[in-house]
Amino acid sequence: DTAVSQTPKYLVTQMGNDKSIKCEQNLGHDTMYWYKQDSKKFLKIMFSYNNKELIINETVPNRFSPKSPDKAHLNLHINSLELGDSAVYFCASSQRGRTADYGYTFGSGTRLTVV
């Protein structure tokens, strides 16, 4: 009955590879997000989708591409991985217009290590 689930939890890969992280939420929320948390714990929003439509696209390299097949899923695909991509990536969801009521619900994170 996990609310926001991400897979995999850990991902170790070599530079230059392409990888994907999957996220699914069963809360009925219509807005989903990807955040990157660096080694200093700083949270940086990367993307936000509302009902499968991209609404926030912060300055991230083009190698990062989100895909939302439906409003319950938001996947993150990363091409040509670099050492600097090593971080913890969090998926989150919220209900449009109800952020104040419920805030965000976060997944447990995916720790990506590029070697």
Added chain:
Amino acid sequence: AQSVTQPDIHITVSEGASLELRCNYSYGATPYLFWYVQSPGQGLQLLLKYFSGDTLVQGIKGFEAEFKRSQSSFNLRKPSVHWSDAAEYFCAVGADSNYQLIWGAGTKLIIKP
């Protein structure tokens, strides 16, 4: 521009002692304010939130926070900390008009036995 400042990078308190974590925000209108906790290796969990009404809000795990408009602050407090409270704490501010929360840099709470 909206911003959130958590002035303390680390705070160390003894188990059983009281705790106050500081959060200051910059926002033109009445903000929606949140505190989240991140335990080691875990995602972020909502502790409490404020958007209107009583300026002293109660949250989970015995935490409370007070909204002070005059000081643009939303400090988190707990009367007696437990070793299990050791974690990273994040303050965030948001507006219902958009989808984005603005996050503080976090405060790491260390508990001394």
